[in-house]
Amino acid sequence: MNWISNYVRPKINSLFSRRETPDNLWTKCPECGTMLFHRELAENLRVCTSCDHHMQISPRERFKALFDGGIFTEIDVPEPVQDPLGFRDQKKYPDRLKAAQKATGEKEAMLVAEGEIGRTPVVVAAQDFSFMGGSMGMYVGNAVLAAARRAIDRKRPLILFSAAGGARMQEGILSLMQMPRTTVAVQMLKEAGLPYIVVLTHPTTGGVTASYAMLGDIQIAEPNALICFAGPRVIQQTIGEKLPEGFQRAEYLLDHGMLDRVTHRKNLRDELISITRMLLRETPPIKGDLAAPAQAPAEAGK
Amino acid sequence: MNNYLEFEKPLAEIEGKAEELRALARANEEMDVEKEAAALDRKAEALLRDLYANLSPWRKCQVARHPDRPHCKDYIDALFTEFTSLAGDRNFADDLAVMGGLARFDGTPVMVIGHEKGHNTRTRIERNFGMARPEGYRKAIRLMGLADRFGLPIISLVDTVGAYPGKGAEERGQSEAIARSTEKCLQVKVPLISIIIGEGGSGGAVAFATANRVAMLEHSVYTVISPEGCASILWKDAEKMREAAEALRLTAQDLERLGVADMVIPEPLGGAQRDREATIRAVGAAIGRMLKELQKKKPEQLLRERRQKYLDIGAAGLAA
Numbered sequence: 001m002n003w004i005s006n007y008v009r010p011k012i013n014s015l016f017s018r019r020e021t022p023d024n025l026w027t028k029c030p031e032c033g034t035m036l037f038h039r040e041l042a043e044n045l046r047v048c049t050s051c052d053h054h055m056q057i058s059p060r061e062r063f064k065a066l067f068d069g070g071i072f073t074e075i076d077v078p079e080p081v082q083d084p085l086g087f088r089d090q091k092k093y094p095d096r097l098k099a100a101q102k103a104t105g106e107k108e109a110m111l112v113a114e115g116e117i118g119r120t121p122v123v124v125a126a127q128d129f130s131f132m133g134g135s136m137g138m139y140v141g142n143a144v145l146a147a148a149r150r151a152i153d154r155k156r157p158l159i160l161f162s163a164a165g166g167a168r169m170q171e172g173i174l175s176l177m178q179m180p181r182t183t184v185a186v187q188m189l190k191e192a193g194l195p196y197i198v199v200l201t202h203p204t205t206g207g208v209t210a211s212y213a214m215l216g217d218i219q220i221a222e223p224n225a226l227i228c229f230a231g232p233r234v235i236q237q238t239i240g241e242k243l244p245e246g247f248q249r250a251e252y253l254l255d256h257g258m259l260d261r262v263t264h265r266k267n268l269r270d271e272l273i274s275i276t277r278m279l280l281r282e283t284p285p286i287k288g289d290l291a292a293p294a295q296a297p298a299e300a301g302k
Numbered sequence: 303m304n305n306y307l308e309f310e311k312p313l314a315e316i317e318g319k320a321e322e323l324r325a326l327a328r329a330n331e332e333m334d335v336e337k338e339a340a341a342l343d344r345k346a347e348a349l350l351r352d353l354y355a356n357l358s359p360w361r362k363c364q365v366a367r368h369p370d371r372p373h374c375k376d377y378i379d380a381l382f383t384e385f386t387s388l389a390g391d392r393n394f395a396d397d398l399a400v401m402g403g404l405a406r407f408d409g410t411p412v413m414v415i416g417h418e419k420g421h422n423t424r425t426r427i428e429r430n431f432g433m434a435r436p437e438g439y440r441k442a443i444r445l446m447g448l449a450d451r452f453g454l455p456i457i458s459l460v461d462t463v464g465a466y467p468g469k470g471a472e473e474r475g476q477s478e479a480i481a482r483s484t485e486k487c488l489q490v491k492v493p494l495i496s497i498i499i500g501e502g503g504s505g506g507a508v509a510f511a512t513a514n515r516v517a518m519l520e521h522s523v524y525t526v527i528s529p530e531g532c533a534s535i536l537w538k539d540a541e542k543m544r545e546a547a548e549a550l551r552l553t554a555q556d557l558e559r560l561g562v563a564d565m566v567i568p569e570p571l572g573g574a575q576r577d578r579e580a581t582i583r584a585v586g587a588a589i590g591r592m593l594k595e596l597q598k599k600k601p602e603q604l605l606r607e608r609r610q611k612y613l614d615i616g617a618a619g620l621a622a
Contacts, residue, residue, distance in 0.1 A: 084616060088549060089545070141616075167526050171616075172551045173524060174615070174616040176525070176526040177508075177562060180488060180508060181612050181613060183481070183484050184612055210476070210481050210505040211484065214475075215482075229472060229476040238467055239467060258478060
């Protein structure tokens with residue numbers, strides 16, 4: 001995977017909407033090797049135009065494509081204690097955090113927003129794999145809780161896009177405790193009678209899969225996404241079992257009854273609109289690219 | 303005959319000598335070695351006290367994994383009466399890595415669930431070394447649901463290196479099973495008590511250890527990832543497990559400070575493996591106290607408090 005290709009323009013640039021030339025105009029598809037021009041790739045929602053490989057997409061890009069007119073309002077996530085354990089491996093944890101913030105222009109590994117999709121108000125949370133592998137620490141836990149609480153306050157469905165290597169080791173047991181913590185968030189939503197839809201994206205593994213990412217009312221995955229508890233390398237190393245073709249990929253999980261659907265990124269928006277509206281017993285959706293809502297939320301996302 | 307850990311080698315020498323002397327004396331009646339042997343005993347005890355006074359986190363991991371520690375089955379046999387094992391997930395299989403069933407604790411009917419590692423080659427293989435498959439978690443979910451319907455307190459004994467990383471386990475939805483088991487822990491309206499008796503390994507432990515009260519034995523550990531795994535990822539060197547164990551804050555003492563463990567149950571000098579009966583008694587006493595306290599609470603309150611506990615965890619970090 002090309003690191004440069006995952007760099008998101010620094011926040012400051014996007015704030016001033018300055019048009020800048022990306023460092024790398026061409027991205028090589030990691031699956032088929034085709035060179036893809038950045039604009040073409042962005043227009044295709046970072047799906048390879050030649051082999052349909054779904055590359056990672058930042059939460060902001062995802063939200064722009066998902067919400068009507070690309071308009072959304074970010075929801076504040078309460079800040080947890082930073083570096084609760086004073087963790088240090090070869091680098092200090094705060095330094096790793098700073099490096100990730102600089103590289104992504106984001107504060108942490110999950111972004112929460114509200115807005116409309118097909119005129120249906122929803123709360124959406126998306127995990128950012130480019131931020132320390134999307135790992136779930138206390139901030140991500142807070143983000144899931146903030147998303148659930150906002151959804152309950154406003155009586156809206158919650159749609160969550162997962163992408164993570166697992167729990168954030170640098171927060172030790174406190175990252176593990178986000179498993180029960182986020183599970184409480186999901187329970188609150190369910191008890192409020194609100195739909196919780198999970199879209200699993202590549203890759204979703206470890207403690208994230210074993211908590212909020214597998215507890216959706218509806219479980220959708222993007223094509224070929226790796227979804228697992230223990231990764232294929234771990235299984236091969238510890239057990240020495242030979243793994244079949246496509247093992248732990250979205251289609252394999254679908255075959256084994258672990259998912260409701262596998263959906264191409266370009267069809268996701270329409271499908272999410274359709275599903276949420278049916279679950280909410282609303283009238284059929286108006287298909288197509290809707291303009292921004294007439295009354296735009298106060299703080300519009302870029 | 304003790305099984306010695308690597309760091310206990312000097313101790314093995316002294317205790318070995320004392321044993322040798324006594325064996326000699328038994329063979330030769332004229333010899334009087336008791337004085338010397340007693341001196342060695344005293345030396346051994348001083349060394350043991352010294353070794354265990356300040357166990358490093360990595361050494362704690364080794365003690366937590368000690369093969370002679372009492373395991374789930376030992377606690378069930380000693381502390382419960384009328385244990386009636388209940389098997390199967392009603393979907394696929396019965397997973398022997400997880401044992402569970404109805405039993406009485408001090409006369410009170412309860413549901414007891416736990417990971418069992420096995421104690422010799424045959425039982426270890428049978429129990430899959432305490433690494434549960436989805437069926438194990440689904441059996442636990444079923445038993446917790448049963449306990450909830452009939453108002454029986456649930457006691458879980460946690461001792462696993464982690465959920466089983468295998469092909470079949472993944473195909474049958476290991477992550478979903480763990481997620482649902484944790485969810486079940488957060489749904490039942492009966493007292494839920496969890497004891498980490500050895501290793502609390504990641505998600506495989508959380509699935510049973512999401513409880514009203516979590517107690518940890520003095521030398522048990524509870525961690526997001528094994529020190530070896532953490533070392534190979536963050537240090538790119540699995541041999542750095544000592545550093546990783548240090549950094550992860552996985553000891554019972556750290557977990558109590560972080561608010562994850564509610565109490566630490568002291569172990570006999572030299573760890574649970576040196577005096578299994580005393581350890582089992584201490585765990586029994588702790589269960590008794592926690593059960594008595596929780597049985598005063600109303601069902602709704604038990605549920606509300608359990609959820610709130612997990613919402614609040616970590617708010618202050620180690621500074622707490």
